[in-house]
Ligand code: BV8
């Protein structure tokens with residue numbers, strides 16, 4: 291049964307009580323915007339091995355190759371549009387406090403007008419210098435690899451495997467996970483740490499966990515409600531149900 295469909299009493303209670311919802315999203319959230327996931331059937335792993343390219347060693351080993359991969363993904367993300375799932379996540383803000391903890395680097399939650407988004411793994415549109423503190427939000431990539439005025443190479447402002455997440459972002463993400471009433475985990479295989487710890491922190495602090503994913507994940511059997519559906523087809527119905535419920539109180 292899908293959470294929110296038959297509105298069983300405990301689901302009603304969970305939705306009635308909720309003041310604070312946290313979404314944890316991964317590549318599957320943007321799949322219906324045409325951005326390939328890492329590990330799903332259409333996954334990036336098919337053509338490249340992100341473990342071999344999304345690392346600081348790969349970058350220093352062959353900055354041109356890594357930048358070609360990022361520039362190709364960047365072009366795709368720049369023309370991608372938020373899907374109905376992103377807009378539904380933003381719509382929840384009409385009823386409760388919402389924090390979006392995303393592993394995605396495409397900026398689509400912000401473009402769908404979610405107002406509190408923490409980018410756990412950075413953002414592909416931004417670049418920063420590998421030497422000085424130069425950073426660029428909407429960097430036009432004029433050469434591959436792009437160079438800083440100081441003469442050093444610029445890098446995508448993303449977190450590579452083996453790199454720490456930005457400490458301030460990670461602290462805020464953990465606090466949000468521990469404080470939420472409901473955590474909705476959308477489009478992530480929960481294969482990557484430490485992001486995959488967030489549902490555990492939430493559950494340890496009494497939150498109800500809902501997972502929206504057409505496939506089984508590493509955490510499915512410990513999750514309160516697993517919805518075998520996609521982000522864009524399930525989330526709009528859920529936020530409508532939520533809205534109807536909340537307008538009655
Ligand atoms: C850290 C940015 C510590 C870059 C990313 C062994 C060796 C080496 C390292 C490790 C190791 N074991 C553990 C590690 C740590 C490592 C890690 O977890 N590795 C994994 C692979 C085992 N983690 C790290 O390195 C992290 N840093 O631990 O630092 C540290 C401490 C102190 C000092 C120094 C270091 C950093 C991790 C961040 C890596 N960067 N991205 C880029 O994007 O290029 S991770 C990358 O994977 C993306 O962010 C992506 O989002 C993320 C996770 O993948 P998912 O989002 O879950 O995507 P995936 O394809 O896997 O799943 C998609 C899901 O969606 C599927 O389940 C599918 O069914 C579903 N789906 C498909 N369509 C839909 C859908 N769902 C809904 N609707 C749909 N339509």
Ligand code: ZN
Nearest residue numbers: 419422438440
């Ligand atoms: Zn510089």
